Amino acid sequence: MVALALQVKGITKRYPGVIANHEVDFDLRKGEIHVLLGENGAGKTTLMNIIYGLSMPDEGECYLDGELIQITDPNLAISRGIGMVHQHFMLVPTLTVVENIILGVESLRPRTAFLRQLSLLDLASATKRIESLSKQYGLEVDPAAYVRDLPVGAQQRVEIVKALYREADILILDEPTAVLTPQEADDLFQVMRALVQPRGDKHGKSIIFITHKLKEVLAVADRITVLRGGRVVGSTMPSATTENELAAMMVGREVVLTVPKGPARPQEPVLEVQDLKVLDDRHLVAVDGVSLEVRKGEILGVAGVQGNGQRELVESLTGLRKPVGGHVRILGQETTLASPRRITELGTAHIPEDRQKHGLVLSDPVKDNLVLNTYYRPPFAHRAVIAREQVADNAARLVREFDIRTPSIETATSNLSGGNQQKTIVAREFSRPIQLLIAAQPTRGLDVGSIEFIHGQLVKRRDDGCAVLLVSAELDEIMALADRIAVMYKGKIVSVMPAEEATREKLGLLMAGVS
Amino acid sequence: MDMRIIIGLFALTLVKATPLTLGALSGVFCERSGVVNIGIEGMMLTSAFTGFSAAFFSGSALVGIAVALATGGLLALLHAVLCIRFELNQIISGTVINLMAVGVTGYFNRVIFSGRTVPGVETLPRVEIPLLADIPFIGPILFQHQPIVFTTIILVFLVHIVLFHTPWGLRTRAVGEHPRAADTLGIDVFKVRYINVVVGGMIAGLAGAFLTLEAVGTFEKLMSNGRGFIALAAMVFGKWSPVGAFGAALLFGFAEALGVRLQIENIGIPYQFLGMLPYLLTIIVLAGVVGRSTPPAASGQPYRKE
Numbered sequence A: 001m002v003a004l005a006l007q008v009k010g011i012t013k014r015y016p017g018v019i020a021n022h023e024v025d026f027d028l029r030k031g032e033i034h035v036l037l038g039e040n041g042a043g044k045t046t047l048m049n050i051i052y053g054l055s056m057p058d059e060g061e062c063y064l065d066g067e068l069i070q071i072t073d074p075n076l077a078i079s080r081g082i083g084m085v086h087q088h089f090m091l092v093p094t095l096t097v098v099e100n101i102i103l104g105v106e107s108l109r110p111r112t113a114f115l116r117q118l119s120l121l122d123l124a125s126a127t128k129r130i131e132s133l134s135k136q137y138g139l140e141v142d143p144a145a146y147v148r149d150l151p152v153g154a155q156q157r158v159e160i161v162k163a164l165y166r167e168a169d170i171l172i173l174d175e176p177t178a179v180l181t182p183q184e185a186d187d188l189f190q191v192m193r194a195l196v197q198p199r200g201d202k203h204g205k206s207i208i209f210i211t212h213k214l215k216e217v218l219a220v221a222d223r224i225t226v227l228r229g230g231r232v233v234g235s236t237m238p239s240a241t242t243e244n245e246l247a248a249m250m251v252g253r254e255v256v257l258t259v260p261k262g263p264a265r266p267q268e269p270v271l272e273v274q275d276l277k278v279l280d281d282r283h284l285v286a287v288d289g290v291s292l293e294v295r296k297g298e299i300l301g302v303a304g305v306q307g308n309g310q311r312e313l314v315e316s317l318t319g320l321r322k323p324v325g326g327h328v329r330i331l332g333q334e335t336t337l338a339s340p341r342r343i344t345e346l347g348t349a350h351i352p353e354d355r356q357k358h359g360l361v362l363s364d365p366v367k368d369n370l371v372l373n374t375y376y377r378p379p380f381a382h383r384a385v386i387a388r389e390q391v392a393d394n395a396a397r398l399v400r401e402f403d404i405r406t407p408s409i410e411t412a413t414s415n416l417s418g419g420n421q422q423k424t425i426v427a428r429e430f431s432r433p434i435q436l437l438i439a440a441q442p443t444r445g446l447d448v449g450s451i452e453f454i455h456g457q458l459v460k461r462r463d464d465g466c467a468v469l470l471v472s473a474e475l476d477e478i479m480a481l482a483d484r485i486a487v488m489y490k491g492k493i494v495s496v497m498p499a500e501e502a503t504r505e506k507l508g509l510l511m512a513g514v515s
Numbered sequence B: 001m002d003m004r005i006i007i008g009l010f011a012l013t014l015v016k017a018t019p020l021t022l023g024a025l026s027g028v029f030c031e032r033s034g035v036v037n038i039g040i041e042g043m044m045l046t047s048a049f050t051g052f053s054a055a056f057f058s059g060s061a062l063v064g065i066a067v068a069l070a071t072g073g074l075l076a077l078l079h080a081v082l083c084i085r086f087e088l089n090q091i092i093s094g095t096v097i098n099l100m101a102v103g104v105t106g107y108f109n110r111v112i113f114s115g116r117t118v119p120g121v122e123t124l125p126r127v128e129i130p131l132l133a134d135i136p137f138i139g140p141i142l143f144q145h146q147p148i149v150f151t152t153i154i155l156v157f158l159v160h161i162v163l164f165h166t167p168w169g170l171r172t173r174a175v176g177e178h179p180r181a182a183d184t185l186g187i188d189v190f191k192v193r194y195i196n197v198v199v200g201g202m203i204a205g206l207a208g209a210f211l212t213l214e215a216v217g218t219f220e221k222l223m224s225n226g227r228g229f230i231a232l233a234a235m236v237f238g239k240w241s242p243v244g245a246f247g248a249a250l251l252f253g254f255a256e257a258l259g260v261r262l263q264i265e266n267i268g269i270p271y272q273f274l275g276m277l278p279y280l281l282t283i284i285v286l287a288g289v290v291g292r293s294t295p296p297a298a299s300g301q302p303y304r305k306e
């Protein structure tokens, strides 16, 4: 019997209108990777926040190394060797990597006395320590870089090093792969395996790993626990289960993992892009002469490793970033320099890549977020006055239709689980008549049930005659949905092919710049 | 032009820049931790008054300075409690402090000092730093001043070191940019903000002491004269960094010194127009030049734990 690193018993946590955790029992053995699985809003993050001391349970107890302990704040968790990589990164963009990593433990003591906080920072020895950690576990980070300049994959590594720097023995990874490319995810799994390896006579580290990707679960888990509606519905081993079984356990019904989809019937072009040139935030060319066309009734998938200009492309098509050259036409109308509102009013829907930054007003209630781009026109407004009842009715309907798990339509969107924030955006964009849908990573962070639903919706829109531009880092998603596939590499479209001709290998090579 | 005029102009620039620099440092301290403080003007004015009164009645300039510091600190504590504890809008809280300062100093000035013959205290003595003061050109510009001018220059570098090279400064910057991230690392966001706001207030208090105890030796109604706001402009122009803010304050100080100088030279422009120089410069700088400097991301937003 391997010793338990951590055990929680009977954890209950209530929020206004929901029971996020209901008498949850969960344990973690030393040196194991324990996957926590569950639908959006099942209570995974809530449970982890409780273990990390960010929120207090209403009931239940927690044991560390067999000792009953009340984790009242993150300081205590950190000093007892618990580290957490949060679902939404907790890095300060304007600080450097070293600064982010040493923040709070500048002198390697959990509580630096106030006067010692006025001593000089020792960045040199911190950097040394970071370098040795990064070598030891294969986590490549550049200590002197500013976090704001790093791609998400690198930020992820910084988060992990941050936890290791605090000598974490228990590592909580909350959906770390949601924002990673398949290659980056594989690298992460290597790191995780290195972390749980015993070192000398010491146990390896123990990892709680949260993900929605069932393939990953089977690949890395030693043990799997499934939460549904705040309760533990079961535990299993990867050897004893299948993707379908896990999906059913999570959602409570059979889930179709492949999208049923008939042949496309493309008609006239809706979106025409010609020789588009766009700069990124650092004024470097990010989109370099892209031309493409999306027709009514087809899904054009844009595949590519993140950071090859996809974000800038989408932002310029939706009016969020002004191109420096080329043309964009929607339904025959020039929209190259048009405002987001004009583009929206032409019948364009946009599911942005960064849901918290571009998709939602987090502090506002769900019902208002559901009319963010239609609030000013009937039926939601009469002249200058908002029709509250219509807004509320609309919200109630969409919450039902799109299965957004929220205590009420008045709840601030910041209080929804990550996946339900995403569903809120999708519901809003799909709830009005649209001709063109621009979707960037539309299922990022969603559970299998919701992915099934959204994929179905995308295909349905297509069949209703909508033109769909789907940008995704998930090859599986592109392959499952797209009728034509464009591969983007270093700001250029390097190839466009019908979906039938695409294979994983072929796309993979193109994405890596081999042609 | 006469060398002495140029030396005089630059030396005066440093003097005029002193309250602006202090005000800007006060702002940097607060805003870097995420609390906007537009009440610096009021803190300056109030501590100018209390500092002067204390020096007047005790006969000791040191007591005056101590009281001014305490006044700035206490007003800042009020601001901090309103903004952090009660999550009041930070602009409103700052405005309250500014309005209160005008009323309170005006009232007590009349109650305490009216009827006496223009009360005054001796201004702080001029100090010449041995050896350095004798360097030609540089010496008279930099090293022959009153104590608060010297203190200010030292403070600029001290604040720079604290902010960018100590754990406290690192935590301050983190809390001002992304308080939740700091919170997840066990940093007490509220404590960092309270301390920074109060220390910032004390620096504003020193600026007040400068106005009465170092510059003129008496208190006049509304004597801070918008310097707290120009200081904020200097802070923005200097991109929330102490050294940058000092540079900006020198620029504004130069405009003010030039106005004074030209008035003495009597070049035929009415003095009211010359007096406008620093304010005009503020508008120009804020409207155009600094378009791209961004404040700490969380400044102005109260933090709430989950």
Ligand SMILES: Nc1ncnc2c1ncn2[C@@H]1O[C@H](COP(=O)(O)OP(=O)(O)OP(=O)(O)O)[C@@H](O)[C@H]1O
Binding pocket: A015, A016, A018, A019, A020, A038, A039, A040, A041, A042, A043, A044, A045, A046, A047, A087, A405, A406, A407, A415, A416, A417, A418, A419, A420, A445, B306
């Ligand atoms: N601070 C909060 N206030 C109110 N409700 C909350 C808060 N945090 C979470 N909830 C609610 O608790 C439930 C569980 O949320 P949690 O974030 O734990 O889900 P999750 O399993 O992590 O989902 P996802 O996979 O989407 O991230 C949700 O219904 C959510 O709306």
Ligand SMILES: [Mg+2]
Binding pocket: A044, A045, A046, A087, A174, A417, A418
């Ligand atoms: Mg979550």
